[in-house]
Amino acid sequence: MLTRTAWRTPGAGSLDRLKMVEEPLAEPAPGEARVRVAAVGLNFADIFALLGLYSATPKGSFVPGLEFAGTIEALPGKKRNAPLKEGDRVLGVKRFGAYASHLNVKTDYLRKLPRGYSFAQGAALPAQGLTAYYALFELGNLKKGDTVLVHSAAGGVGLIALDMIKRTGAHAIGTVGHESKLNHLRELAGLSPNHMLLRDRKRFAVDLDQRLKAVGRKGFDVVLDSIAGPYFFPAFERLLPAGRHVLFGAADFMPVGARPNYLRLGWQYLRRPRLDPVQMISENRSVLAFNLIWMWDRVELFARFYDAMLRLKPHAPHVGHQYPFAQTPSALRFFQSGRSVGKVVLEL
Numbered sequence: 001m002l003t004r005t006a007w008r009t010p011g012a013g014s015l016d017r018l019k020m021v022e023e024p025l026a027e028p029a030p031g032e033a034r035v036r037v038a039a040v041g042l043n044f045a046d047i048f049a050l051l052g053l054y055s056a057t058p059k060g061s062f063v064p065g066l067e068f069a070g071t072i073e074a075l076p077g078k079k080r081n082a083p084l085k086e087g088d089r090v091l092g093v094k095r096f097g098a099y100a101s102h103l104n105v106k107t108d109y110l111r112k113l114p115r116g117y118s119f120a121q122g123a124a125l126p127a128q129g130l131t132a133y134y135a136l137f138e139l140g141n142l143k144k145g146d147t148v149l150v151h152s153a154a155g156g157v158g159l160i161a162l163d164m165i166k167r168t169g170a171h172a173i174g175t176v177g178h179e180s181k182l183n184h185l186r187e188l189a190g191l192s193p194n195h196m197l198l199r200d201r202k203r204f205a206v207d208l209d210q211r212l213k214a215v216g217r218k219g220f221d222v223v224l225d226s227i228a229g230p231y232f233f234p235a236f237e238r239l240l241p242a243g244r245h246v247l248f249g250a251a252d253f254m255p256v257g258a259r260p261n262y263l264r265l266g267w268q269y270l271r272r273p274r275l276d277p278v279q280m281i282s283e284n285r286s287v288l289a290f291n292l293i294w295m296w297d298r299v300e301l302f303a304r305f306y307d308a309m310l311r312l313k314p315h316a317p318h319v320g321h322q323y324p325f326a327q328t329p330s331a332l333r334f335f336q337s338g339r340s341v342g343k344v345v346l347e348l
């Protein structure tokens, strides 16, 4: 049996509980492959899970991590003409367990690394790419000429979404939480000052109106919202008739420390945005929400959405920060701070 290195927590509750361990890895079962991991993509869900604030968090001890790239080392019971073979460079998703030097995963959740991709770019693609694709097209029904508000536009999902919006002939207005990221939006996504804004909760509504006026639009067709909190209603209220507000994250709830501050979270929870569905009929606006992890068992959807995403030919994801695997806790704390641009990746 192989011995692997992994980052494991004895249970959710604090980022400080995460420890590097050496542990045995069973042989892959039929239908699974053993992958030697070269890069792991970080997700906000990893941090929420470690803190115990994520509904899909495993009970008891677990290895975090939802996406990775690496090389297939073992593929038992491989059929002739199977799409994958030992030695293939692949990317994949896993419902937890990716923070590891080696892992077993069903081959249904693996894909060959797209041509020209590094392992880091591969590990940055599946969660962010599928999220941007699903939000914009499956739920947002994005069309040429639409105007889209994209929160955290310089982040992993944000930059991929901006690329997809541009390729569709639609227009984006991107928000960021730190001034330094405005330059990144200009350089990485070619946004002009009228198409970006630094979020300030006191003047967010005024800033949205100013940007819409500057680009000659009366409102948004689609909002990509991964923050919620105080930014929800100003954006929702600026949806055009038949507009779609797609909600897929609650970054505003991200705690600042290694443990959640339950008092602060309770206060935020009480003040969370609440809607009257009957009123939504009169206003002719929709809210659509999703969490891709709940589609884990719908592997046919993963296949369909992944292929559809690649048909859009998005640029390879921008990997903004790479950390050695041994520095995983530092990488998580940096990612948690909200200062990252593009994807944060662990390298092995």
Ligand SMILES: NC(=O)c1ccc[n+]([C@@H]2O[C@H](COP(=O)([O-])OP(=O)(O)OC[C@H]3O[C@@H](n4cnc5c(N)ncnc54)[C@H](OP(=O)(O)O)[C@@H]3O)[C@@H](O)[C@H]2O)c1
Residues within 6 Å of the ligand: 042, 043, 044, 045, 127, 128, 131, 151, 152, 153, 154, 155, 156, 157, 158, 175, 176, 177, 178, 181, 226, 227, 248, 249, 250, 251, 252, 253, 254, 290, 291, 292, 293, 336, 337, 338, 339, 340, 341, 342, 343
């Ligand atoms: N539902 C799903 O299936 C799904 C799947 C993947 C990702 N997501 C969500 O989509 C969002 C983007 O994911 P990502 O991996 O690409 O992350 P990311 O955008 O690269 O990083 C998260 C960003 O959230 C913003 N943020 C807003 N409020 C924050 C706070 N209080 N503390 C820290 N950061 C804060 C920061 O950017 P700015 O301050 O510049 O906005 C930060 O950089 C995340 O909220 C994630 O949870 C959802």
